[in-house]
Amino acid sequence: MSSWKEKPFGFTLIFGLVILGLVILPFFTELYYQTFLTELFVWILFAISFDLIFGYTGLLSFGQALFFGIGGYTITILTRKYGLGTEPGLLLCILIPMVFAWFVGYFSVKLTGIHFVIITIIFAIIANIIGDTWTSLTGGKDGLTFSPRPFRLGFFQINLMDIKGNYYFVLAVVALCYLILRRIVQSPLGKIFVSIRENEERARLIGYHVQRYKLIAFIIAGGLSGLAGGLYSLTLKYAGAGYLHWSVSGHAVVYTIVGGMGTLIGPVVGTGIILSLEHYLVNFLQATDLVVGIVLVVMVLLAPKGIVGLIQSRRKKGKASA
Amino acid sequence: MELKRTKSTEKGILKKEISRRDFIKTTAMGAAGLGIGSWLTVPFTYGAEPPIRIGMFNEYSVFATEYGYWMGKVAKTAVAKMNAEGGIAGRKIELFDYDTKCDPKWAASMFRKMVLEDKVDMVMGSIHSGVQKACFPLAEEYKVPLFSGGAMTYEFTGKDAIPYYIRNHSHARSQALAGWKWAFDNLGKKWTFLNADYAWGHSLAREFGTLIKAAGGKTQDIFAPPATADFIPYLQKVDPDTEVLFTAFLGTAALGVLRQTVEIGLHKRLQRYTVICCTEGIGQEVVGKESIGAYYIEYHPRHLDQVPKELHPYEMAYRKACGVDENGKEIGNPKVTIAGSHMYSMWIYPYQIKLAIEQTGWKNRNNNADMIRAIRSQKLKAGPWCPIGDLVMREQDHQGFSDFYISKVEPDLKLKVIERVPKEKVMYPPETDLTKKI
Amino acid sequence: MISNISIALMNGIVWGLIMALIALGLNLIFGLLHVINMAHGALYMLGAVAAWYLIELTGSFWIALIIAPLFVGIVGIMIERGLIRTIEDKPIITIICTFGIMLVIQELVLMIFGGAPRRIDSPITQRFPIFELQYPAMRIMIAFISIILMSGLWIFLKKTKYGLWMRAVVQDREMAVGLGIPVTKVYMWTFAVGSALAAFSGVLAAPIVSVEFMMGREVLIMAFIIVIVGGMGNLAGSVVAAVLISLIQGVGSIFVSPSMAMVFSLAILIIVLLVRPQGLFGE
Incomplete structure (x- = not known):
């Protein structure tokens, strides 16, 4: 991270090239890879929003599934029951989970360490039970389906029923969110988050209202997780109570740990690796979770800072010796 | 668009694009095909x-x-x-x-x-x-x-x-239509449903319950979490005058509920009734002696000799092809039981x-x-x-x-068919008309 | 109604004691190593699965009850020595690591043992009447064994050298190191004992709930709740909390729907966490 911060131009160049590559990719690949990448982008958004609270602020939240699920249900229910258009629906996919994040965060940030982990799991479990049993609203375990409406965004007519349209739309939203999050973590606000992670007591002594900043991080992450859930529902045209299960938060944890927490680029790499691995292994192996488990344990033991952390420390070592 | x-x-399909994976797959299959083919002297060529x-x-x-x-x-x-x-x-x-x-x-x-x-x-x-x-x-x-x-x-x-x-x-509705009448006439008019607390358990309770109540019976609903381990708190809520206890759980909970009804002696005062989905693929010897006397709704009998006579030749061939013996066990692996009704x-x-x-x-x-x-x-x-x-x-x-069957667990743990319900009895009026859509 | 409530009370205590055994293992490991062991439910399951194989082999539930926990204890030692040791001082990382271990154990058992539930026969089939209902004697036996195991643990902690060391490490780790207590060895044995306790409860619960590779999932959540309510690191608190919670659940489920009861009790748990993060019985 630090090396890119010194060279903002380098980042712009790389980011631009990657996006350009992804924009022209659909012209060369099969439809399946487009849907796979669309899904990948959504999980990337979920993982980087989780990185904001875990990697930067140091709060291990297993409750992100709650916001992901609420985001998913927001667009599904509003479109299905009230015929709301897709753009206001997506906006509400951020706002409604933010309200919930504010509520959950208000209580959760009073706790630290392991207690924080557990209280967030409990909130997610409560949401999952309600989602499972309140079938008239959520469809329970079966879930709900819907068809998003096409809409106009500036010059573009966007039809989410179309695979390519969906791909570009999700790519654009996720890229934008990445830039926003990057801006946040580089801003003074982001520095405060990191100082809380590094030493909460010191941050408090300096005079920061630690709980308030934690809550801010939690709400931002909740809103973006909700957006990820909304985009996911738009991609599948489906939302179910399973979205709310705390193990969904586990996805974000795995991706972030494998890629490297507190780097923003790490979760992107981690999501890419794990999802590709799963979708590759499924061609000849039933137990993909076994491999994911092994990868997770090995990464935690050998490279607790993830792949990006490993590369960074290598590079630093190289620089030091040179 | x-x-x-x-x-x-x-x-992609029409052009018969051959991706690398397809190519390898086809080649490998071709090689395997040649191998097997030369051995079997190919009965026909594709x-x-x-x-x-x-x-x-x-x-x-x-x-x-x-x-x-x-x-x-x-x-x-x-x-x-x-x-x-x-x-x-x-x-x-x-x-x-x-x-x-x-x-x-x-x-x-x-x-x-x-x-x-x-x-x-x-x-x-x-x-x-x-x-x-x-x-x-x-x-x-x-x-x-x-x-x-x-x-x-x-x-x-x-x-x-x-x-x-x-x-x-x-599905839940046809199961209810198939299963309610016989049990209502023969097992009792007062029913308690002890079902898993999510859509499946609720819909079974609702489908059966509507029919029972319409016929003048009485019902009581109890729901327990799908993964309940200890059923005693729920079983003791069963009304004292209940005649039929209908249970619907999956996996270990399904085993637990049958076993625990016996553990607290409920089986002596009421009849137990369930759908085969609950313990499908699980041998009755695993469900245990506690299931003796319980009634199941099956969608196809597990034991060969319970299959109607006229279907025997087809059934035997079908079982032989799938490696299933006459008791619904996998041949060579008697611990594995078929999911015969599904x-x-x-x-x-x-x-x-x-x-x-x-x-x-x-x-x-x-x-x-x-x-x-x-x-x-x-x-x-x-x-x-x-x-x-x-x-x-x-x-x-x-x-x-298709036809349904109502079976009873015999003392030798066999599912004995006691009633065959013809498919005409489960045909309810359609709720939708897809012929207009496609 | 009287029979209902008396069964609910008795069953609450019995089930509470089984849960207490699971929670004790979890809490012992947490109290000493500050490791939240997400794989604890998987170890509970592993104990039951090992018992199933042992019963197939020997035909005796009682042999399985002794050997299965030993086996799981050894697995625990391997996990601690091989994996947890290097990251012991990072609690958050250990959560993630044990989460991975949980996935691995579950998938391995699925591959070897298969997915269908299997049954372990109850070695005692007698029942005794309570008003118009009956109660299985096996459950009383299980409760009795749980009490023996817990007393054993108590004696172990109070009377043996290792127990003394363990308590010393809980109180002040630095000091313990200073006094020459082999802290890493204590950690290893604690993990082994904690894992064995999970396995014990797995074997004991198996005749009631059947054996399946996912059986540890729900139990894990329940064990966490008990540990929090009883106070993390507070072993006696866990036992009291386990019995109390299952009593409330048992009696409560006479009156309300279980899902709502669960939501309600989780809400109470949140309040406990906020008001008394050290647990109801913590000092």
Whole structure:
């Protein structure tokens, strides 16, 4: 991270090239890879929003599934029951989970360490039970389906029923969110988050209202997780109570740990690796979770800072010796 | 926009683009085919036409794996048999098999993988209703038929029905229609439902309960979490004058509830009644002596000698092909019990597909609508490909109907059929009309 | 009604004691190593699965009850020595690591043992009447064995050298190191004992709930709740909390729907966490 911060131009160049590559990719690949990448982008958004609270602020939240699920249900229910258009629906996919994040965060940030982990799991479990049993609203375990409406965004007519349209739309939203999050973590606000992670007591002594900043991080992450859930529902045209299960938060944890927490680029790499691995292994192996488990344990033991952390420390070592 | 996309999807298939993976797969298969062929002195040669690709997903991990195992095995056996008999319209059938992980998200992803990467023409399998629901929009979007493996949500062929969904097996409503009358007349008028606290358990309680109450009976509903370990707190709530205790749980909870009713002595004062879904794929010796005297609704008998006489020849061949003995155990592996009331769906679908293709001259995915129209109006007679007896598909809601059985657990732990319920009794009026949509 | 409530009370205590055994293992490991062991439910399951194989082999439930926990204890030692040791001082990382271990154990058992539930027969089938209902004697036996195991643990902690060391490490780790207590060895044995306790409860619960590779999932959540309510690191608190919670659940479920009861009790748990993060019985 630090090396890119010194060279903002380098980042712009790389980011631009990657996006350009992804924009022209659909012209060369099969439809399946487009849907796979669309899904990948959504999980990337979920993982980087989780990185904001875990990697930067140091709060291990297993409750992100709650916001992901609420985001998913927001667009599904509003479109299905009230015929709301897709753009206001997506906006509400951020706002409604933010309200919930504010509520959950208000209580959760009073706790630290392991207690924080557990209280967030409990909130997610409560949401999952309600989602499972309140079938008239959520469809329970079966879930709900819907068809998003096409809409106009500036010059573009966007039809989410179309695979390519969906791909570009999700790519654009996720890229934008990445830039926003990057801006946040580089801003003074982001520095405060990191100082809380590094030493909460010191941050408090300096005079920061630690709980308030934690809550801010939690709400931002909740809103973006909700957006990820909304985009996911738009991609599948489906939302179910399973979205709310705390193990969904586990996805974000795995991706972030494998890629490297507190780097923003790490979760992107981690999501890419794990999802590709799963979708590759499924061609000849039933137990993909076994491999994911092994990868997770090995990464935690050998490279607790993830792949990006490993590369960074290598590079630093190289620089030091040179 | 919609049209264009479909075209581009089809282009891939029509051009017979050979990706690297396909190439390796085809080569390997060709080599294997040559090997086996020279040994068996090939009974026939496949035409130059590409294979018909059927996608399949089942529950192989996480939950309900005893179902997944059999659904997968039966489907593979059926396809292999069909290929050995000449395939469909001279074309070979290729089966693509994936795990749903009991996760609608993952399964939807696999559905897209099958349709877009493996280029399957249709998809079948899964008993998980959430998985099927999540695939509904995709089935409609890609115009790929989805054949239900064993989802029990009756709305799927009711108010939530979509044109690309086909179900040839039972569901909560038909189970209630099949099972209530006999039990109401013979077991008792006062019922207590102790069911899992989610959609499936609730819908069984509702479907049965409506019928019982309409006939002047009395019902009590108790719901417990799906993964309940200790049932005593719930069992003791059962009304003292209850005559029939109907339970619906899956997995370990299903075993626990039967066992624990005996542990607290409830079995002496009331009759126990359940659907075979609860302990499907689990041997009665595993469920235990505690299940003796309990009544089950079966959709196809587990034991060979309980199958109606006229179906015996077909049943024996079907069991032999799938490696099942006369007691519903896997041959060579007596600890594994069949999912006999569910797995037949995967045996019959390939045949239904075959009939439809041969009838309509189906060539590729573009003709899927024709295939659906053919399948939904099928009236299958009992036969080697339909060992469960006659199967009638209904045009309006794509729902299939066949006979039901009510069985009792004998002291030797055998499921003895005591009543056969003809399919005509479970035919309720259709709640939707898909003939207007496709 | 009287029979209902008396069964609810008795059953609450019995089930509470089984849960206490699971929670004790979890809490012992947490109290000493500050490791939240997400794989604890998987170890509970592993104990039951091992017992199933042992019963197939020997035909005796009682042999399985002794050997299965030993086996799981050894697995625990391997996990601690091989994996947890290097990251012991990072609690958050250990959560993630044990989460991975949980996935691995579950998938391995699925591959070897299969997915269908299996049954372990109850070695005692007698029942005795309570008013118009009956109660299985096996459950009383299980409760009795749980009490023996817990007393054993108590004696172990109070009377043996290792027990003394363990208590010393809980109180002040630095000091313990200073006094020459082999802290790493204590950690290893604690993990072994904690894992064995999970396995014990797995074997004991198996005749009631049946054996399946996912059986640890729900139990894990329940065990966490008990540990929090009783106070993390507070062993006696866990036992009291386990019995109390299952009593409340048992009696409560006479009156309300279980899902709502669960939501309600989780809400109470949140309040406990906020008001008394050290647990109801913490000092």
